[in-house]
Amino acid sequence: MTEFAIEREGPVVRVGPERPHPERTALVEARGALLYWDVLDPRSHPAALYGDGQAPPVHPAAEIHDLDLAADWLWEIYGPEAAAAILSGAAAIATEADSPVLQAARKLADLRWIEAWWPATHVVTLSAQAIGGPRAREGLPPSYEAVVPAPSVGLLRAEAACRTAEVEHLLDDDEAVERALDFDPAAITALESHPVLGSDARDLADELADLAENYGVVLRTSPAPARPEDWTLAAGGDTGAGPALAEGEAPVDWASVPQGLVDIAGQARWSLTHRGGASVITVEVPAAPKARDATLTARIGGAGIALHHDRDTGMFTGEAQAPQGFLRLPTAQRTLHVYDPAFATGDAGADPDAQARRDALIVYAYQRVLASDAGLAIEAAAVGVDLP
Amino acid sequence: MVQGIAPSAAVPRGMLIADAWAQLGDAVAPLSNPSGRPLARTVKLLLDPLVLRPTMNARFAGGVVAVEHVDALRAAILDAGPALAATAAWFQLVKKARRRAGITEGHPQDLYFQRCFELAHEHGDPRSAEGAARIAAEAVAEVHAERGEVTVDRLRGFVTDPERAAELAGLLRSAWADRSDEAVDAAPHPGLAAFLEHCATGPDRDLWKTLARKRVGTAEAAALDRPSVARGYGLTGRERPVPPEIGDRASKRRLPKPFDRSIMERLFAAFTAVFQRESMGDIPALVVGEIHRSAAPWQLAEESSRITMALGRDAAKGLDAPIEAVPASDANARLLSRWSRESYVQRVLRLPDAAARDVPDDLRDDVLGVDRAYLRRLWARLHGRELRGEATEADDVWDLLDGVLRSVVMDQRDRLRRSLEREGDRA
Structure with missing residues (x-):
């Protein structure tokens, strides 16, 4: 049972709680309203998302800015009675209504969230207690190292295109399906021959081909992706350095970097060494699983350092001469701040909730990986299929 | 029947349409989405303009339909059932013909839906029409000629x-x-704000005609020749427009x-x-x-286009600083609200901050000066409509004003996303 209070402020009608933090928001832009699910809502436990249909439906909160437009489809999301209550000025709704359209909308929101915020990491230490859920906890030591693999963006977009077509009649964007079909389907083609997931991939490919024809989209094709050995390796070259004079570490604010570059559980590390008469600051940031190439910027004690992706070590690394007086700076000013200058201004203030939120999302994602039916993209990542 | 329709004073139109549509069954599947609802374009291109005609049948307009008209709406759709089934069958044939002709350009629903509805009326159901495959092939060839x-x-x-x-x-x-350079009184015409107050909910058709008769759009163009005005609107990079x-x-x-x-x-x-x-x-x-x-005012030929430019200018006011903006009209408030939602949506989608140093300059300018990007897109839309001979009426204005901002916003999202994909190539 979903119970939501309704607030009306001017032209806006809000059903349920306020917008969650962007990092934990799974969103659908409907005609006349934003629909959002809080990814960390306890009812969003993986078993409820792609489960066997036994879990009660999880309804989104909504911020309705045009009631007249939303009237067209509110009944499909909340059921006819709750929709009538929203339209007629009620102060609260309670609903258990489920529908294929609600499920498709939720999956679409979920897929978009994964694409934006899925916290992939090579290694993270989790406590079994945090994982929760009897099935997940069974046989685990109290604390252990876990991997959250990165799903294929191509598979995510393929699934999202199909879910978009199922709810196209309630979306704000009248070209949503065409836009959703604008991606590289190489991942599906590659997965079609997989012994276990192949048949799902072939179904998905058929569905996409139908959509492409009905919407007049020519699916993109691209040359085969570069294989790891085709890449030239960045030079390592930190030989000859003395011992570190000072060092430190800090988490990377993931709102300052785009998806897929930085290992979300990794710490950015800096160290100061003497080399050939100069003080050199070296910075290393663990790259995300399957990270692409990019250049990040590290700021510390007034120095700006460009970090390049080194595929050999799986790190973004860079170094620069230390500014005068670096060692005399108070520790607080020797805080390492990493951002992508193509993504953020680097001026983001500190967010005291960031770490807890991130930890919770990593646990959530790990639960998804353990769940038996987590959607094709997550399943393929969980069994370790390497896809673009 | 879609879940019980409760006996209340009004019923959501979308629910009634979904209900009647479901009764038409598999015959209309080619016009439906995978959830079994009529496609958005089925409603826009077939049901609304050709079956329900809400502009003429006010009782079928709006988000909810009064309970006494529920049966009439359902009957209108069910009566059109055979024609819609035939339209769907023609659409399948036309798609086949298009595939055979190797045509990939254009949106099949936009291009053929209404043509298929015509074919359904001329020839009935293609399964019993002689030479249906040939007719479909000709229809495709006709649409794509020239x-x-x-x-x-x-x-x-x-x-x-x-x-x-x-x-x-x-x-x-x-x-x-x-070009006449008569001095026109450039005081903003009060009719513009009045029209913007209601264009989203119930456009004032008489006021629209008055604005056209008084050539308010033309008068509003006079300021464009003053220094920096057209540039401030984003319509030119020069101090003043030149030939x-x-x-x-x-x-x-x-x-x-x-x-x-x-x-x-x-x-x-x-x-x-x-x-x-x-x-x-x-x-x-x-x-x-x-x-x-x-050489014409707003560099557009029709008075209706010029009025729409003046309306768009006023409706987009404050988009470049939405937090401080005090809405001057309902339309202005709606556009401001869309744009302020957009910054949240962009963070949810984890798109780059346009102010970031390495975001391409033209993209940053378009995002931070969205009011100018907006007027440019609006001009291009109106220009296109003029070339196609599409009149702009009072009822079209809000769809245009809102649709242009949505289109600008979606375009900016695509460009922001692509700017990240290109990042790897620069590294």
Whole structure:
């Protein structure tokens, strides 16, 4: 049972709680309203998302800015009675209504969230207690190292295109399906021959081909992706350095970097060494699983350092001469701040909730990986299929 | 029957349509989405304009339908059932013909839905019509005749023909020399704000006619010739608009701002952006028309387009600083609200901050100066409508004003996303 209070402020009608933090928001832009699910809502436990249909439906909160437009489809999301209550000025709704359209909308929101915020990491230490859920906890030591693999963006977009077509009649964007079909389907083609997931991939490919024809989209094709050995390796070259004079570490604010570059559980590390008469600051940031190439910027004690992706070590690394007086700076000013200058201004203030939120999302994602039916993209990542 | 329709005073229109549509069964599946609902374009191109006609049947308009009209609405759809089933069958045949002809350009639903509805009325159901496959193939050929690069080539051939160069240049000179520079009272006309107050909910058709009769759109254009005004609107990069070149080349990428586009670029942009060339005139008439249009107020030919530019200017006010903006009208408030939602949506989607150092300059300018990007897109839409001979009426205005901002926003998202994908290549 979903119970939501309704607030009306001017032209806006809000059903349920306020917008969650962007990092934990799974969103659908409907005609006349934003629909959002809080990814960390306890009812969003993986078993409820792609489960066997036994879990009660999880309804989104909504911020309705045009009631007249939303009237067209509110009944499909909340059921006819709750929709009538929203339209007629009620102060609260309670609903258990489920529908294929609600499920498709939720999956679409979920897929978009994964694409934006899925916290992939090579290694993270989790406590079994945090994982929760009897099935997940069974046989685990109290604390252990876990991997959250990165799903294929191509598979995510393929699934999202199909879910978009199922709810196209309630979306704000009248070209949503065409836009959703604008991606590289190489991942599906590659997965079609997989012994276990192949048949799902072939179904998905058929569905996409139908959509492409009905919407007049020519699916993109691209040359085969570069294989790891085709890449030239960045030079390592930190030989000859003395011992570190000072060092430190800090988490990377993931709102300052785009998806897929930085290992979300990794710490950015800096160290100061003497080399050939100069003080050199070296910075290393663990790259995300399957990270692409990019250049990040590290700021510390007034120095700006460009970090390049080194595929050999799986790190973004860079170094620069230390500014005068670096060692005399108070520790607080020797805080390492990493951002992508193509993504953020680097001026983001500190967010005291960031770490807890991130930890919770990593646990959530790990639960998804353990769940038996987590959607094709997550399943393929969980069994370790390497896809673009 | 879709879950019980409760006996209340009004019923959501979408629920009634879904209910009636479900009763039509598999016969209309080609016009439905995978959830079994009529496609968005089925509603927009078939049900609304050809079956329910809410502009003429006010009882079928709006988000909810009064309970006494519920049966009539359902009956209207069920009565159209056979025609819609035949339309769906024709659509399947036409798609097959399109595939056979190797055509991939254009949106099949936009291009063929209404043509298939016509075929359904002319020939009935294709399964019992003689030569249905041939008819479908002809329909496809007809829709796609006179399209493609040929037309752009002919345009380029015409404007670059040395024998015509002097004539066209002379025409352009005299069109600009004849521009009336009568001093018009530039005080904003109160009718504009009044129209914006209701255009989203119940457009005032009489007021629209009054605005046209008083040539308010033309009057509002007078200020464009003052220093920096047109530039402030984002319509030109110059201090004041100057006569365009005739031009001899154009490319889809990096078109100049509207008033800085050559005659060739203006026509080229409309040719490639919109896929309805059959409704445009022939090349010489298009070029001469464009020359005259370039010298007209707002560089648009129709009074309705000029009024819409003035309305768009006022409705977009404050988009560049939405937090401080105090809405001057309902339409203005709605656009401001869409834009302020957009910053949240962009964070949810984890798109780059446009203010970041390495975001391409033109993209940053378009995001931070969205009011100017908005007026440019609105101008291009109105220009396209004029070339296709589509009238702009009171009822069309809000769809245009809102649709243009949505389109600008979606375009910016795509560009922000692509700027990240390109990042790897630069590294």
